[in-house]
Amino acid sequence: MSNVSAPALRVSLRSVARRFEQPDGSQRTVLRDIELDIRAGEIVAILGPSGGGKSTMLRLVSGLDRADAGRVEIDGTPVAEVDQRSAVAFQEPRLLPWRTVERNVRLGLPRGTEPAAGRARVAELLRLMQLDAAVSLRPRQISGGMAQRASLARALARNPGVLLLDEPFGALDALTRLTMQDLLLEVHAVEPATILLVTHDVDEALVLADRIVLLGETPDAPGTGSTIRTILHVPGERPRDRAAAAIVELRSLLLEGLGVPSHHVSAP
Amino acid sequence: MGGGILPVALLIVWWAVTAAQLLPSYRLPSPAAVVQAAVDLQTNPLYPGALFRDIAISVQRVILGFLIGSLIGLVLGSLVGLSRTAEILLGPLLGAIRAVPSLAWMPLLLLYLGIFEPPKIVLITIGAIFPVFTTLSTALRHVDPHLVEVGRAFGLRRFELLTTVQLPAVLPSLVAGLRLALAQSWLFLVAAELISSSIGLGYLLSDSQNNSRVDRLFLAIILLAILGKSTDALIGLLERRLLKRWG
Numbered sequence: 001m002s003n004v005s006a007p008a009l010r011v012s013l014r015s016v017a018r019r020f021e022q023p024d025g026s027q028r029t030v031l032r033d034i035e036l037d038i039r040a041g042e043i044v045a046i047l048g049p050s051g052g053g054k055s056t057m058l059r060l061v062s063g064l065d066r067a068d069a070g071r072v073e074i075d076g077t078p079v080a081e082v083d084q085r086s087a088v089a090f091q092e093p094r095l096l097p098w099r100t101v102e103r104n105v106r107l108g109l110p111r112g113t114e115p116a117a118g119r120a121r122v123a124e125l126l127r128l129m130q131l132d133a134a135v136s137l138r139p140r141q142i143s144g145g146m147a148q149r150a151s152l153a154r155a156l157a158r159n160p161g162v163l164l165l166d167e168p169f170g171a172l173d174a175l176t177r178l179t180m181q182d183l184l185l186e187v188h189a190v191e192p193a194t195i196l197l198v199t200h201d202v203d204e205a206l207v208l209a210d211r212i213v214l215l216g217e218t219p220d221a222p223g224t225g226s227t228i229r230t231i232l233h234v235p236g237e238r239p240r241d242r243a244a245a246a247i248v249e250l251r252s253l254l255l256e257g258l259g260v261p262s263h264h265v266s267a268p
Numbered sequence: 269m270g271g272g273i274l275p276v277a278l279l280i281v282w283w284a285v286t287a288a289q290l291l292p293s294y295r296l297p298s299p300a301a302v303v304q305a306a307v308d309l310q311t312n313p314l315y316p317g318a319l320f321r322d323i324a325i326s327v328q329r330v331i332l333g334f335l336i337g338s339l340i341g342l343v344l345g346s347l348v349g350l351s352r353t354a355e356i357l358l359g360p361l362l363g364a365i366r367a368v369p370s371l372a373w374m375p376l377l378l379l380y381l382g383i384f385e386p387p388k389i390v391l392i393t394i395g396a397i398f399p400v401f402t403t404l405s406t407a408l409r410h411v412d413p414h415l416v417e418v419g420r421a422f423g424l425r426r427f428e429l430l431t432t433v434q435l436p437a438v439l440p441s442l443v444a445g446l447r448l449a450l451a452q453s454w455l456f457l458v459a460a461e462l463i464s465s466s467i468g469l470g471y472l473l474s475d476s477q478n479n480s481r482v483d484r485l486f487l488a489i490i491l492l493a494i495l496g497k498s499t500d501a502l503i504g505l506l507e508r509r510l511l512k513r514w515g
Contacts, residue, residue: 064421084423094418098436098511107422107432158422 333392341400349408
């Protein structure tokens, strides 16, 4: 494997808030008082109810969206508009349907990449993502899992210091999702970017993340916007045993935190 | 191949009707008479090469007007389709200009630009602008915002975003617009040449009408059909090349 990937970068959010204008002209707070430090190379999962500002938080770090208050920084400097130190993979693969898989991945290459180096990098990523056979196919000719891998390869082509994943496996079937989670961990071992991952899947968060950020409104102040409820450290080295006792405990804790009864009876 | 069946059948019926002399030849000339009319025009000792010159000048006018017009349509359509401000500023004005039947410009163009090439080419240009402008600006407004966001997320801005994401996404509409623009160009060519010209296929039409040369009228119409279809096929080729380039 070549050593072209950029070093992982740390991310910090300080008193971050984001409001959106409603159709009636009033302001609705989606996120408030977000304080979070992510170490370089760490994998952090954001969990929370839908509509709870998870994607908004990711978009703030990517620079696709701007905070109304507070500071969002990568490696100690504020994120620029569409910051090129990070790369995003969205919930939908969002491949350009008229381009081949290979040319779609090439779209992710940083500006000014030498053509030969770019081709080599794209070929390497396609191999890593097990897409060798799909290089010259169009997006409509490949499966959802392959399209999602191509989308991930495109994000990695940027050599991002921070990889932002917005429910990247959410639309996949359960088995493909498990395979993709393993693949993501393999990729992270080879290309250790900092990963910020939005998910609604508690188990996914438990398998992948070093820490899990639970986002949501405080029960005693509904309507004031989501903030960080808890940050949980996930014990154990990856790959993790999905059935380990500590993981099971954590799962029920998270489900309760999301307002879902876990029906879990703690072992005596 | 199947598309050739009806034209050939039509040619046979035409030939049969004239060979059986069901209609007088001053009403319906035979295919052979039309071919002869072409040869006569081309080899007339007074104006040698007149037919090719008519074809050449008409094709030149159409191509110039079409290229200039569709380029303007491309720029205006991109502006109005992508920018809210441009849409607010330009939309109503362009809509009003488009509402003027294009032939209404002709007298003014003749007064301002004289009787030679400029008024004809400008008229064809006006005819070619609007199909491209309208289809492109509408289609650009409906490009999948998810794809545009991907382009932005990977650092594409304005012009690059337009050529990498937005234009390829609307390629089918763009080609449809170009096809309409080309058909409009031929329409306005004939109109311009009928009104004021001394060479060209439109002139051949009006001159032949004045002299009751039905064979030459048939010749001009058939030539217009062949030229129109051939240039349309060129757009098809362009479409395939663009798909390959953007594919």
